[in-house]
Amino acid sequence: MTAITSRARGEYAKTPARRVEILTAAVEVFSTAGFHKGSLRDVAERAGLSQAGVLHHFRSKNELVTAVLTWRDEQSQARFGDPAEGVLSIRALVDLVEYNQRETPELAELYATLSAEATSPEHPVHDYFAHRYGWVVEFAQEALERAAEAGDLLPGVDCRSAARTLIALMDGLQIQWLYDRDGVDMAAEVRRYAQSLFSVEL
Secondary structure (H helix, E strand, C coil), rough: HHHHHHHHHHHHCCCCCHHHHHHHHHHHHHHHHHHHCCCCCCCHHHHHCHHHHHHHHCCHHHHHHHHHHHHHHHHHHHHHCCCHHCHHHHHHHHHHHHHHHHHHHHHHHHHHHHHHHHHCCCCCCCHHHHHHHHHHHHHHHHHHHHHHHHCCCCCCCCCEEEEEEEEHHHHHHHHHHHCCCCCCCCCHHHHHHCCCCCCCCC
């Protein structure tokens, strides 16, 4: 992920405002149509450009969707903090769920759509999601371990298992929320589970 993020940040130096417009349009297209059905032409129309104009900034559809996912990760990671902060990191992770639910529902929809499609090894972003899941579980596990060392975690909590369960809960609730946005409160449910792991208030 680091390599992808570094490359994308360097590329953003070229007409950054226009690139953000294209990324925003791509989020709308891929979140509703998916990767395979969403086309560069659709993205270009939403961004008010020609298809050649989009390809001037992103050399292929694969590069564009990777840039979109990297963009989402950069926004998310800015809120994660350092896993060494323990309970504060888990609190930030829960707050991120609330932020996504309230402020960026289109990105949540994009993530749910693409992550489901990308389970196929042939999908262009399969490796991206496989790496990302490994990374985010490790982040949560390290944060829980630091919390345990600080005495903030309840006795007997298996940090690896709890980390996997927390991430699975976040993703599963995201899908339920997309089906019933008024009836499912992702943030409240994630906070309730996370709180059950700690001896201190989240």
